[in-house]
Structure formats: C-alpha cells, structure tokens
Amino acid sequence: xxxxxxxxxxxxxxxxxxxxxxxxxxxxxxxxxxxxxxxxxxxxxxxxxxxxxxxxxxxxxxxxxxxxxxxxxxxxxxxxxxxxxxxxxxxxxxxxxxxxxxxxxxxxxxxxxxxxxxxxxxxxxxxxxxxxxxxxxxxxxxxxxxxxxxxxxxxxxxxxxxxxxxxxxxxxxxxxxxxxxxxxxxxxxxxxxxxxxxxxxxxxxxxxxxxxxxxxxxxxxxxxxxxxxxxxxxxxxxxxxxxxxxxxxxxxxxxxxxxxxxxxxxxxxxxxxxxxxxxxxxxxxxxxxxxxxxxxxxxxxxxxxxxxxxxxxxxxxxxxxxxxxxxxxxxxxxxxxxxxxxxxx
Amino acid sequence: xxxxxxxxxxxxxxxxxxxxxxxxxxxxxxxxxxxxxxxxxxxxxxxxxxxxxxxxxxxxxxxxxxxxxxxxxxxxxxxxxxxxxxxxxxxxxxxxxxxxxxxxxxxxxxxxxxxxxxxxxxxxxxxxxxxxxxxxxxxxxxxxxxxxxxxxxxxxxxxxxxxxxxxxxxxxxxxxxxxxxxxxxxxxxxxxxxxxxxxxxxxxxxxxxxxxxxxxxxxxxxxxxxxxxxxxxxxxxxxxxxxxxxxxxxxxxxxxxxxxxxxxxxxxxxxxxxxxxxxxxxxxxxxxxxxxxxxxxxxxxxx
Numbered sequence: 001x002x003x004x005x006x007x008x009x010x011x012x013x014x015x016x017x018x019x020x021x022x023x024x025x026x027x028x029x030x031x032x033x034x035x036x037x038x039x040x041x042x043x044x045x046x047x048x049x050x051x052x053x054x055x056x057x058x059x060x061x062x063x064x065x066x067x068x069x070x071x072x073x074x075x076x077x078x079x080x081x082x083x084x085x086x087x088x089x090x091x092x093x094x095x096x097x098x099x100x101x102x103x104x105x106x107x108x109x110x111x112x113x114x115x116x117x118x119x120x121x122x123x124x125x126x127x128x129x130x131x132x133x134x135x136x137x138x139x140x141x142x143x144x145x146x147x148x149x150x151x152x153x154x155x156x157x158x159x160x161x162x163x164x165x166x167x168x169x170x171x172x173x174x175x176x177x178x179x180x181x182x183x184x185x186x187x188x189x190x191x192x193x194x195x196x197x198x199x200x201x202x203x204x205x206x207x208x209x210x211x212x213x214x215x216x217x218x219x220x221x222x223x224x225x226x227x228x229x230x231x232x233x234x235x236x237x238x239x240x241x242x243x244x245x246x247x248x249x250x251x252x253x254x255x256x257x258x259x260x261x262x263x264x265x266x267x268x269x270x271x272x273x274x275x276x277x278x279x280x281x282x283x284x285x286x287x288x289x290x291x292x293x294x295x296x297x298x299x300x301x302x303x304x305x306x307x308x309x310x311x312x313x314x315x316x317x318x319x320x321x322x323x324x325x326x327x328x329x330x331x332x333x334x335x336x337x338x339x340x341x342x343x344x345x
Numbered sequence: 346x347x348x349x350x351x352x353x354x355x356x357x358x359x360x361x362x363x364x365x366x367x368x369x370x371x372x373x374x375x376x377x378x379x380x381x382x383x384x385x386x387x388x389x390x391x392x393x394x395x396x397x398x399x400x401x402x403x404x405x406x407x408x409x410x411x412x413x414x415x416x417x418x419x420x421x422x423x424x425x426x427x428x429x430x431x432x433x434x435x436x437x438x439x440x441x442x443x444x445x446x447x448x449x450x451x452x453x454x455x456x457x458x459x460x461x462x463x464x465x466x467x468x469x470x471x472x473x474x475x476x477x478x479x480x481x482x483x484x485x486x487x488x489x490x491x492x493x494x495x496x497x498x499x500x501x502x503x504x505x506x507x508x509x510x511x512x513x514x515x516x517x518x519x520x521x522x523x524x525x526x527x528x529x530x531x532x533x534x535x536x537x538x539x540x541x542x543x544x545x546x547x548x549x550x551x552x553x554x555x556x557x558x559x560x561x562x563x564x565x566x567x568x569x570x571x572x573x574x575x576x577x578x579x580x581x582x583x584x585x586x587x588x589x590x591x592x593x594x595x596x597x598x599x600x601x602x603x604x605x606x607x608x609x610x611x612x613x614x615x616x617x618x619x620x621x622x623x624x625x626x627x628x629x630x631x632x633x634x635x636x637x638x639x640x641x642x643x644x645x646x647x648x
Binding site for chain 2: 055129133141145146262300307315317
C-alpha cells in the first residue's frame, strides 16, 4: 500500500514537471489550474476542515496582487508617479530589479495577507455560519470598491507591471513552475497540518465549537492561525498572478468576487469538502468544465457555470470524494461490517 | 480630504440640500425596503438566504420594459411583472429552493448565488448589456428655485411601492394564507402538526417574495435604470437592511430601508458617486460589527 502511494506521488510529481513541455500550447491554462488548486486547498483549510465558509478569501488574492506589485515598483520607482502614468511612461526594469522585486514582492504579499487575515479575522470570527460568509463577502467587495477609488494605486485603471524580460514562452513556463511550486508546497503543508494536533483541533472546532471551547481549545487563536496560513498561500498566489497577468485592475481581476472568489468554493464542494484530495480533484474537474464551456458554449458559459454551481450545491454536495467514500469505504480505511447472514445465535 | 470637508460644509451652508438628499434617499429606500421585506419573509419562514434577490428585481424590471417596448402602457408593467415573477419564483422554488430548505444555511446561500449568476447572464443574453429605462413622459416639478427636482414619475413609483407594501401587510395580517405563513415562521413542525401544508406555504412564500421583487423592479425601471448585472447591488442592500432590522420586524425593515437609502445618498454626496457601492457594503459590515458587539456583551455569537 505504501509502496503504491509512493509510486502515485512520484508519478504525479513527474507529470507536474513534464506537463508544460508535453502541452506547450496550454502553458497558461496549466498555470491557472495550479492557481485554482492553491485557492481551493486553502479555502478548504477554513471551509472544510474548520467549518468556516468564507466567501471573502478572494480578498487575499487581490491584496496579494497589489502588495507584490507595489513592492516591486516601490523598490525602483516612486509608486504614485508610476501609477499615474498608467503604463504610458517609460519605466525600465533590469533583470535584477524584476526578479528581485518579484521574489520580495511575492513573499511580502504572503506575509501582509497573513497579517490582514489576523486583523479581519479577529473582527469576523465572532460571526457564525451564513453571517460569516456574508461578512467576508462584504470585506472583499468593499476592498475592491475602495481600491478602485484609490488613485495612488492606480484607481479603477489598475496597475501595469513590466513584461517578463526575455523569451515570452520561457516566461510562461517560468510562471507555471512558480504556481506549481506554491501549489505543491501548499499541498504538502496541508497534508502535514491535518495530521498534527493542530489539525485535530480545527476539526474539533468544525464539529462543535462550544464543546471544543469547553475542552480548553483556544478557539479564536486556532481560527486566526488557520486563516492566516491560508491567506499566506493565497497572497503568494495572487502576487504571482499579478506578474503573470502583467496588467490588472481592481474589480474584474484583483478582487474578482463573483469569479474566482466563488469558483474556489465550488471546486471544493465538487471535489469533496474536508478532504485532502477533494479540492485538488474538484479544481481539475472545474477547470476542465470551465475551459470546455468557454470554448464551445461561448455566450452561455456563465449560464452553464451557474447551473454547475446550483447542481453541485443542491444535488452533489458531498463531492467526488464523498461519493467515493460512500461507494468504496475500504479505500479510506473505513471498515464496513458485512451484514452477517444467518449468523444469529 | 478637503473635497470631503467641502462637501460636508455644503450641507450646512445650504440646509435645503439635506432635504433633497433625504427625499432622494427615502424614495430609493422605499424600493430597497420592498426587496428587503421579501428577503426577510423567505429568511424567516424557510431559513433560506436568497442572494438572487436583486436579480428578481432586475428581472421584474425587464418584464415591464419588454411590455413597454411592445406598445403596452407603462403602468401595466407593475401588475404584469408581479404575476410573471410569481410564476418564475414558483418554478425556481420547485427546481432548486425546495431541495435546500432542510440543508445548512451556507447551501442556500451558494445555491442562490449560482442562481443569481445564471439569471444575470440569461438576462444579458436576452436583453443585451445596455442600461434600460422606461420614460413615463410626466414632467418634473421644481421647488425652492430649482434646488429640488421632483419628477412625477418618482412620486408615482413611491406611491405604488406604498400601495404594494400596504397590500402585502394586510394580506399577511388578515388572510388565511398569511396566518399560515406566520405560523410556519414561528414553528414549522408545530404548524405541520396542526394541519398546515408547510410545503405549500413555502412555495407560496417564495413565489410571493419573487413577485414583490418583480413589482419593485417594474417600479425601478420607470424611475431609474436597470442593467442585467445591477442585481447584486440590490441583493447587498436587502441583506444590509434585513441584518440591521432583524427578521419578522416589518416596521424595522421599512425604517432601515428608508434610513439606508438616505445614508447612501449622504455617502455619495460626501465622498463622491464612485463610493456609492462601497458605502452600502461598509454599512453592511458596520451593522454586522454592531450586532457582534451587542452579542459579545452577553457572550454570544451571531448565528
């Protein structure tokens, strides 16, 4: 069994490495797939494992974008001057300024998002169930609206970052590996986390918060730490996205509440909430569905997507993993008592 | 910052501006209150949080707009939108909502969110993404040297909203179905034991909500403009109002609706029109925060 598992992981890793070279035309799509996996995995940390369904995780994605971009620009030029030129001025970045700024910016994005998660969380974690969802959704929408009125960071126009220096095809592969690296790191981190006492504690919060509190778990602290960890990875992913997209603006690409903000939730539900592999499988299925409808059902793609959300939520909420667990419980180490026939007495 | 202070100063320099802002706000607020009342009804009776509320409003507006485009009188739009949206609401209830009532609250939130995306996009495909409105052709009244403009269309709209609200209130208080709805809201199991067909009550309530929203939308298209993706703005405001007023508190809903209408107009006067949406969302957060602090005093959480 363990040998099989090692083989499986090795195969997945190998596929991760060679896929951009196998399908060179789909480089950007594959990178986006990793982005979806990252945001789904991190959404599941609070939504699936801790029972706090946030609709505002997109806030960290957008904030990560802005922080990474502003750090990179700020290291070399004056931010206000740069953004007011709206891509019109000539601002050269050397390789060192570009890659150094990106490395610093992405890390700063992760750390800053963790910090904001702690601040926002300490206010919103008193809300339960749907109020938490609405409250976090409100935070994300408000952030988008405020940023789009803030001229120093480019206002509604957004920010145009420098283009990847060098060959653009190499750039695509470069961003793929950045996303894949963060994605693999997120997965390994989640796998490790859910096996620790910390994982057990957040599961206890999900199952019954009052009892967990009574058992001596400092629930608020655990909730804040979990959200901060999730925000760290989402923020980094957002930072990388900023460089991949080159130009982004607040409402449609950074704080895209009704696109990515809701997709991540659907991915998790589709794959199976509260499982390690669920978000990954869900993200892959969802991304496939999305790309296919975008290609073949143009115009109706949003209707198809809304229908997918409704159908998933209403009829298929346990997701792929839940369905598998029901069909093949022995795969999950659940022993089912076979109905003993004629065994009485 | 100076600009904001200047705008605030204007309010004191010309007190009549306040009157204009409040008047505008109350008119918008009356329509928000209608949508919010529908939301409170559905929320209270079947514990479903309908994020597609705003899209019902916009859909009602398009029904009315379509009628006018095809040569029918504009005022006919309100009753027709009421009836059409009643039917659409019933279908949506049977297809989706009836299956999420027993589930946890996040399920209904997400399912209706998916519904909202679908409805907005279908309207976009059917009617195009331009803003639309219906011109009633009534003149505009001017008061106080033109400081205050009052289009008669707005007055008619507010009047119709009032009539609609009064009708719904009387219906809920005195009719047999209204009593059944209120009984189900209090305790669905007890109502079932006493012989109320709760399934029918749920279907009726959701259709009624959809119809109220539709009529509100038909009024909005006469007074302001609609666009397929404006729905979310009305959904947010409905949530703000219901969260602030609480469920089953009709005077509270009306007061909160009017108040939020006025506050939003003040916000966009002081900070500029770009902040209007932001002001509405910030109000939602403030209301949630206020309720949270209120609850924390009793060591409780907002469920």
